[in-house]
Ligand SMILES: Nc1nc2c(ncn2[C@@H]2O[C@H](COP(=O)(O)OP(=O)(O)OP(=O)(O)O)[C@@H](O)[C@H]2O)c(=O)[nH]1
């Protein structure tokens with residue numbers, strides 16, 4: 712049977728929290744009024760993540776997993792979205808699994824107001840971002856660069872998202888950058904279409920610090936913004 716909601720969760724070296732997080736998520740979803748599938752989108756892990764994900768998929772019929780050798784958040788997320796079967800897709804992170812966001816976002820998507828795309832923003836009015844100050848500052852710097860370079864109009868591009876799958880497939884297929892900037896490109900491209908989008912504030916409480924150090928991400932972020940600027944503003948690539 713086709714589920715109503717597909718939850719896509721990219722994972723990388725998450726052996727310490729994967730099982731407990733997925734089982735807690737399944738438990739929280741028990742009382743809700745929609746059918747769902749969980750896609751664990753793994754790539755590049757060097758620990759027991761693949762084995763644990765396969766174990767979860769064997770135990771729970773609503774869980775599936777796929778893997779690739781190269782660690783690449785954007786590629787995992789994109790592949791998960793393309794494999795998703797639900798009418799709605801939710802993009803989550805294993806250290807968040809924020810069911811309050813699911814409720815808010817699905818409420819908006821199913822409200823009949825024509826909303827296609829919802830971002831869970833850790834910077835919107837009413838949000839609580841409990842990350843260290845340097846990571847909050849990094850989010851603001853990224854937002855500022857995206858605003859100037861490619862006309863981004865929101866307050867957050869990374870993290871939680873929910874959308875009508877059919878409405879977003881063309882935009883997903885247009886995206887060209889990968890790793891963590893795929894998520895930013897997706898949001899920026901949505902803002903440039905006539906799809907209806909909105910942000911909802913979230914309370915961000917991570918279960919553990921991020922797996923890839925912020926400063927290691929900077930060169931790829933800068934290169935991706937330069938590439939996106941050229942593609943979006945001038946229609947050229949490098
Ligand atoms: N498949 C895959 N998943 C990844 C990769 N890097 C991170 N993830 C997953 O992406 C989610 C978010 O990763 P974090 O390490 O928490 O990164 P973060 O800094 O909190 O992310 P943002 O601040 O939202 O950019 C988690 O579920 C990770 O396991 C990767 O290279 N491949």
Ligand SMILES: [Mg+2]
Nearest residue numbers: 804806917921
């Ligand atoms: Mg995190």
